[in-house]
Amino acid sequence: MNYIGILTAVAVVAAVGLFIGIFLGIASVAFQINTDEREEKVLAALPGNNCGGCGYPGCSGLAAAIVKGDAPVNACPVGGETVAKAVGTIMGVEADATKRMVAFVKCRGDCEHTHMDYNYTGLYDCQMLNFVPNQGPKSCNYGCQGFGSCERVCPFDAIHVVDGVAVVDKEKCKACGKCLAVCPRALIEMVPYNAKYLVACSSKEKGPATMQSCTIGCIGCGLCKKNCEASAVTVDNFLAIIDYDKCVSCGVCAEKCPKKCIVEK
Amino acid sequence: MNNYIVQLIVIALGSSLISNVVLSQFLGLCPFLGVSKRVKTAAGMGGAVIFVITLASLVAGLLYEFVLEPLGITFLKTIVFILVIAALVQFVELFLKKYLKSLYKALGVFLPLITTNCAVLGVAINNVNLEYDLLTGVVNGFATSVGFAIAIIILAGIREKIEFNDIPKPFQGMPIVLVTAGLMAIAFCGFAGLI
Amino acid sequence: MKQCLERLYNGIIKENPTFVLMLGMCPTLAVTTSAINGLGMGLSTMVVLALSNLMISALRKIIPDKVRIPAYIVIIATFVTLVELLLHAYVPVLHESLGIYISLIVVNCIILGRAESYASKNKMMPSLFDGIGMGLGFTIALTIIGLVREFLGAGTVFGFSGPDLYGAPLPELLIGLINRWLDPNSLSESVRFWNRVLTDEIASFGPMSIMIMAPGAFFILAILTSVQNVVKEKGKKNGKDVSKIQSGCNSDCMNCKDSGCSKSLTETEEKESLQPVAAEPEDTVKVSGSKDAADKEAKEHCDNEAIEQCDNEAGEHCDNEEKEVNVEVKEPADTDGDNEAIATDADAEITVHIDNAGKKENTTKEEQTGKKDKAEGTDKKKHKKTLLEVTQEIDIVELEELLGEEEEGNADE
Numbered sequence: 001m002n003y004i005g006i007l008t009a010v011a012v013v014a015a016v017g018l019f020i021g022i023f024l025g026i027a028s029v030a031f032q033i034n035t036d037e038r039e040e041k042v043l044a045a046l047p048g049n050n051c052g053g054c055g056y057p058g059c060s061g062l063a064a065a066i067v068k069g070d071a072p073v074n075a076c077p078v079g080g081e082t083v084a085k086a087v088g089t090i091m092g093v094e095a096d097a098t099k100r101m102v103a104f105v106k107c108r109g110d111c112e113h114t115h116m117d118y119n120y121t122g123l124y125d126c127q128m129l130n131f132v133p134n135q136g137p138k139s140c141n142y143g144c145q146g147f148g149s150c151e152r153v154c155p156f157d158a159i160h161v162v163d164g165v166a167v168v169d170k171e172k173c174k175a176c177g178k179c180l181a182v183c184p185r186a187l188i189e190m191v192p193y194n195a196k197y198l199v200a201c202s203s204k205e206k207g208p209a210t211m212q213s214c215t216i217g218c219i220g221c222g223l224c225k226k227n228c229e230a231s232a233v234t235v236d237n238f239l240a241i242i243d244y245d246k247c248v249s250c251g252v253c254a255e256k257c258p259k260k261c262i263v264e265k
Numbered sequence: 266m267n268n269y270i271v272q273l274i275v276i277a278l279g280s281s282l283i284s285n286v287v288l289s290q291f292l293g294l295c296p297f298l299g300v301s302k303r304v305k306t307a308a309g310m311g312g313a314v315i316f317v318i319t320l321a322s323l324v325a326g327l328l329y330e331f332v333l334e335p336l337g338i339t340f341l342k343t344i345v346f347i348l349v350i351a352a353l354v355q356f357v358e359l360f361l362k363k364y365l366k367s368l369y370k371a372l373g374v375f376l377p378l379i380t381t382n383c384a385v386l387g388v389a390i391n392n393v394n395l396e397y398d399l400l401t402g403v404v405n406g407f408a409t410s411v412g413f414a415i416a417i418i419i420l421a422g423i424r425e426k427i428e429f430n431d432i433p434k435p436f437q438g439m440p441i442v443l444v445t446a447g448l449m450a451i452a453f454c455g456f457a458g459l460i
Numbered sequence: 461m462k463q464c465l466e467r468l469y470n471g472i473i474k475e476n477p478t479f480v481l482m483l484g485m486c487p488t489l490a491v492t493t494s495a496i497n498g499l500g501m502g503l504s505t506m507v508v509l510a511l512s513n514l515m516i517s518a519l520r521k522i523i524p525d526k527v528r529i530p531a532y533i534v535i536i537a538t539f540v541t542l543v544e545l546l547l548h549a550y551v552p553v554l555h556e557s558l559g560i561y562i563s564l565i566v567v568n569c570i571i572l573g574r575a576e577s578y579a580s581k582n583k584m585m586p587s588l589f590d591g592i593g594m595g596l597g598f599t600i601a602l603t604i605i606g607l608v609r610e611f612l613g614a615g616t617v618f619g620f621s622g623p624d625l626y627g628a629p630l631p632e633l634l635i636g637l638i639n640r641w642l643d644p645n646s647l648s649e650s651v652r653f654w655n656r657v658l659t660d661e662i663a664s665f666g667p668m669s670i671m672i673m674a675p676g677a678f679f680i681l682a683i684l685t686s687v688q689n690v691v692k693e694k695g696k697k698n699g700k701d702v703s704k705i706q707s708g709c710n711s712d713c714m715n716c717k718d719s720g721c722s723k724s725l726t727e728t729e730e731k732e733s734l735q736p737v738a739a740e741p742e743d744t745v746k747v748s749g750s751k752d753a754a755d756k757e758a759k760e761h762c763d764n765e766a767i768e769q770c771d772n773e774a775g776e777h778c779d780n781e782e783k784e785v786n787v788e789v790k791e792p793a794d795t796d797g798d799n800e801a802i803a804t805d806a807d808a809e810i811t812v813h814i815d816n817a818g819k820k821e822n823t824t825k826e827e828q829t830g831k832k833d834k835a836e837g838t839d840k841k842k843h844k845k846t847l848l849e850v851t852q853e854i855d856i857v858e859l860e861e862l863l864g865e866e867e868e869g870n871a872d873e
Contacts, residue, residue, distance in 0.1 A: 005337070005338070009338045012345070013341060013345065016345055017348065017530075023356070024352060024355055027355075027356050031359040031364075033362060288674060291487075291489045292490075292564070294485045295485065295486070295569070298485075340541060343540055343563050343566060344534060344537040347533055348534065351533065386563070387560060387564060434689075434693070436686050439482075440682040440683070440686040443685060444682045447674075447675040447677075447678030447679045450675040454674075
């Protein structure tokens with residue numbers, strides 16, 4: 001029995017292990033980055049999914065900016081009020097009330113209400129729509145073509161293409177803004193979570209032309225504007241627009257709309 | 266001296282192209298298939314691998330030559346090498362985080378993945394089996410990792426191109442990548458006549 | 461005892477490391493150049509796996525949490541060294557052919573993964589059997605793949621070729637068999653034809669040596685994975701739980717949450733990853749949504765699936781080619797005031813477009829108030845046309861005409 005051999009082996013492995021342990025221990029102390037401890041706390045309070053909706057590179061970027069003072073404590077759209085309050089407590093600052101916003105697709109032109117001008121087989125990417133004949137196979141050139149780029153980009157699985165048109169799930173949407181950025185028609189806009197009546201059309205064409213392409217498009221008749229008591233509705237370019245700062249959610253516009261393009265959420 | 270350098274060059278060519286670590290020796294398949302979706306990430310991974318493998322082959326070579334061999338306990342090489350490699354990667358991560366922040370941001374995510382990468386341990390053990398001296402071992406390690414980087418970047422480029430192609434349903438996802446890798450392996454076989 | 465048997469079943473069939481979990485691909489591809497190699501490698505891995513599972517399970521309460529990965533690695537490396545030395549001594553042929561891949565069992569994902577996920581949390585006997593089960597599954601998988609590659613690539617089976625067993629190469633044996641059943645001198649022309657076809661095209665195959673080389677391994681694995689995909693799709697359709705298939709290493713290294721393969725040695729603080737990471741559970745519902753989404757993203761919702769989904773949805777839905785449409789021909793002057801607020805021509809085809817959506821509401825309205833239509837006295841001819849036909853029939857000139865008509869007839873503006 002080669003005792004010395006066995007002992008040597010044990011000793012060497014033990015020595016290597018010990019050396020590594022000490023070495024790493026020293027290294028982790030020596031190479032410690034002096035971060036503001038508040039930054040770690042803020043980072044822990046943020047949701048942590050690095051969506052970039054705040055405009056900073058990931059949650060760590062936002063944490064650094066908040067601690068430095070560049071960003072307000074309620075900068076995270078995903079976390080909303082709770083996170084703003086938590087971050088505010090850490091930073092010792094009062095958080096302003098944040099209004100929760102959600103995305104809304106201003107188009108309801110699905111397969112039922114519109115038709116296809118031609119059969120399209122090719123790349124289903126909304127950013128390619130400028131290369132597709134007539135801006136897309138759907139009859140309405142302003143509307144959602146349903147190619148799904150917004151669905152692919154959403155990190156929260158909140159927007160889906162249903163029956164040829166994109167639909168936002170209000171509960172899942174965290175207002176990060178990625179779908180807004182990727183829609184080439186600018187069909188998606190941020191509306192307050194509590195907004196009850198929304199114009200579901202973006203067609204700037206004249207009435208008859210709109211009716212030709214889609215049965216529930218806004219024809220710009222102006223009935224909603226005439227009947228709105230809060231003067232929240234304006235009609236511009238044959239399209240109704242609701243100003244949510246003024247809107248009191250009375251619902252008269254939706255009632256009066258002949259094409260039923262103002263939806264109630 | 267000249268002979269030695271020629272030998273080094275031959276070994277370098279051999280490790281990087283002819284018996285490419287991924288396409289011939291099948292070491293390092295997991296990151297090869299996993300991190301090759303975009304050329305940018307593939308380049309980052311390649312860089313990280315070059316860094317780690319070169320360093321690891323240096324340290325492992327040193328340990329073997331000055332500790333294991335004199336004491337006659339070369340059978341411990343597996344254990345010692347893997348411990349050292351894991352520790353090295355950890356150390357590199359800490360070092361980068363503190364002193365080379367931009368490099369850390371580019372490579373940092375991949376470093377823990379490289380720890381259990383077959384390629385690192387494979388290179389270290391190859392150096393021992395083929396009885397290379399220290400410099401040859403380091404050059405071998407460097408060339409191997411360059412070969413890995415080449416392979417992964419090419420695969421990422423091809424993957425980006427075929428991303429939107431009309432691939433049959435059963436082959437979508439991993440199978441088509443494997444077929445691509447197989448075709449690349451056939452192509453790399455053509456290097457066999459280089460030396 | 462039952463648990464142990466269940467572990468065996470799990471490892472061999474339900475969660476087979478190669479066919480189901482897709483772990484440990486490096487040795488699989490490298491070593492399966494022949495069935496014997498595959499068998500030998502599989503058995504070595506099984507031994508290492510079983511013993512290391514046993515030891516780790518025995519020491520699970522002692523090893524501190526922070527250094528568990530290095531500890532596991534040391535234990536596994538010890539057993540690997542043991543196995544290597546044993547092979548070198550007693551089965552040197554296998555040691556020669558397997559080469560460095562024996563040492564590389566250390567970094568085999570299966571072993572570290574099982575240690576992390578099973579052995580560190582369960583008792584000794586089940587862990588042992590889990591190791592044996594997984595190892596057996598791995599062995600069987602390797603042997604099968606090795607058999608396929610060997611047969612296709614070298615024409616031998618377990619090292620036995622035709623000449624050894626029957627005194628003639630395999631192709632000749634096959635030709636002899638064909639000749640027995642399909643006589644080449646037969647009077648029937650079809651029999652002769654088929655004999656010739658089988659003999660010349662199929663039986664006289666030579667081995668495809670590419671199968672033994674590196675590319676062949678990739679191709680075989682590609683076929684294997686595609687079969688898995690088909691099984692997965694079928695399983696999903698039938699509602700079975702297919703979450704385990706290809707779940708071992710979901711090849712999304714950027715969001716890798718597999719414990720064994722990617723954790724750092726001493727679990728230092730948060731990894732600054734630039735990818736979505738599961739959020740800490742907070743009080744409100746809002747934040748948990750993101751955690752689920754991030755989890756989902758890490759597990760299944762990767763690029764491939766997203767594109768798949770959207771291709772189907774965008775493609776299938778509005779490909780109205782095959783969609784049949786109820787076309788209603790209406791009399792003009794239907795001034796209901798709702799969706800049909802357009803003065804229509806008597807031209808049936810044009811009416812279709814405008815009333816496409818209105819028609820559906822019409823039909824439901826019909827169902828509800830059948831009397832109303834009768835009272836109006838409108839004739840409704842239900843005539844099914846495909847939308848393609850309908851679109852083709854529309855003339856641009858007619859449309860413009862209609863537009864002109866509408867402008868006059870539209871009272872709302």
